[in-house]
Amino acid sequence: MTEAVRVLLADDEHLIRGALAALLSLEEDLVVVAEAATGPEAMAMARAHAPDVAVLDLQMPGADGVRVATTLRAELPACKVLIVTSHGRPGHLKRALAAGVRGFVPKTTSAQRLAELIRTVHAGNRYVDPELAADAISAGDSPLTAREAEVLEHAADGAPVAEIAERAALAEGTVRNYLSSAATKLGAENRHAAVRLARERGWV
Amino acid sequence: MTEAVRVLLADDEHLIRGALAALLSLEEDLVVVAEAATGPEAMAMARAHAPDVAVLDLQMPGADGVRVATTLRAELPACKVLIVTSHGRPGHLKRALAAGVRGFVPKTTSAQRLAELIRTVHAGNRYVDPELAADAISAGDSPLTAREAEVLEHAADGAPVAEIAERAALAEGTVRNYLSSAATKLGAENRHAAVRLARERGWV
DNA sequence: TCCGGGGCCTGACATTTGTCATGCGAGGCC
DNA sequence: GGCCTCGCATGACAAATGTCAGGCCCCGGA
Incomplete structure (x- = not known):
């Protein structure tokens, strides 16, 4: 043996x-x-x-x-x-x-x-x-781009856009834009539902 | 024995x-x-x-x-x-x-x-x-009233207020009100952070 | 080389959300 | 009874969010 x-x-x-x-x-x-x-x-x-x-x-x-x-x-x-x-x-x-x-x-x-x-x-x-x-x-693979995923992660704890913008060093409008496109790609109503879905799929 | x-x-x-x-x-x-x-x-x-x-x-x-x-x-x-x-x-x-x-x-x-x-x-x-x-x-005990907790649960998956209002059979304004007071009681920035906190403490 | 597409970024505008003042009814207290 | 407090419920207004059209840069194909 x-x-x-x-x-x-x-x-x-x-x-x-x-x-x-x-x-x-x-x-x-x-x-x-x-x-x-x-x-x-x-x-x-x-x-x-x-x-x-x-x-x-x-x-x-x-x-x-x-x-x-x-x-x-x-x-x-x-x-x-x-x-x-x-x-x-x-x-x-x-x-x-x-x-x-x-x-x-x-x-x-x-x-x-x-x-x-x-x-x-x-x-x-x-x-x-x-x-x-x-x-x-x-x-499947994550449809999110690098920035979209990054911003979504910062949004995970329910922080307001202003705070996310500061942490990511982006304009508020930009943050809203990424959040919006991420939510669209995931088929979510809003960013919070998007965070939940991305979590479930392990994309964040 | x-x-x-x-x-x-x-x-x-x-x-x-x-x-x-x-x-x-x-x-x-x-x-x-x-x-x-x-x-x-x-x-x-x-x-x-x-x-x-x-x-x-x-x-x-x-x-x-x-x-x-x-x-x-x-x-x-x-x-x-x-x-x-x-x-x-x-x-x-x-x-x-x-x-x-x-x-x-x-x-x-x-x-x-x-x-x-x-x-x-x-x-x-x-x-x-x-x-x-x-x-x-x-x-400690949950500081939330029955309605506040109920509405917060409906909000848990990131649904928009209109949907919560329908599920809870309440006016949209009323739902926003409960969500707001719940968030205040929990010291949260917004309802999504409130949901997270309530979850952590086991209040929902 | 010159497009065309895609990712990145932004401000302006419409929609949604959060806050406030207010009214109503059920109990507890004097 | 009269008074107070508290939970429930609502609409109007202010603030945050989501959506849109557009500009910039880089890369790959015609």
Whole structure:
């Protein structure tokens, strides 16, 4: 038998992380060498233990799974990343793949299946949940231009146009214009609905 | 030794549910008699198995944990409810307690601790995570009147005033008035920021 | 080279939204 | 009863937002 696969587990929910560690330990060929509850902690643990596979939650305090994946890719190219997420938005998947992530699955996956997937990515293959992939494809690419997306992000917390204009160093009219065109492209009634839609699709 | 505590586990994340079931099974005095992935499923399972304790996720498709708890209280008063949540908003705790929930903890709790809490609520005691309780107290009661909250909910998806007015069967001016007073009470710049704040505090 | 298209940026104008003064009815208090 | 406060409801006015036509610059194709 070959060496056991060394796994890093990162999730801010202690409940799921501990339970998962216990279940994965039941698998003969998997060994959890480190656990982390935050993004920075995950990076530190990865540096310290150089795991074969990193199982990362998408939503963590400090730095999200994709950012951790980006760092890992640069510092530990041999470490394969598998992202696990509760509420998968299409755009996240795209960002994750761009960051070199090898696997992307929802938390509705069973532990048994997850163990299989850890082996899959460790073997050098990729795996993306079919349903999430379908969502990402049907959502397609963002139709927004760089400025439109930028302005929309600044508008995300409901700030008035004047404030957005200041933060983006643009005239108010310009900001209104981008907001308007973004809303039109997304088929939204106004910028607030546009923000909501863009969020859902992971475009901001 | 007394009878084992019969537990119902409801969570839409298969990963956490399965893992948790496995871990709780390691406890001698606990037995998981049913699992569910949605609100309605949880209710059906509860009726079928009449568990001693129901461990419910707050966010589930179909009906959230609090709604399930309300139903359970009416139909199975003997069944104690323990709510587990990922991102606890102050208002949810209040609603949960009003629904007769006996325990309320974040998912950052360890499985070991959760097992203890299941015994605690089964014994008839209550337990609320101290940090969540502190948040709820500092956030205080909602300052919004019934109509203000109602209108704010209708405004949640960024709909224009005309649409809100129609849905709430009010004049447009009236809707604007409620929106304005709600925003003022919450210290928000406009209704959209108000919606965001109210969401954070769990008041809508 | 010279268009044409697309992204970026702007101010002027129409529409929507937020604020204010006001009226009405239901309770609590003297 | 008389008085006050508070929530509910409305329309008029002021301010913020959305829409439009147009100018500028860069790049790729004719």
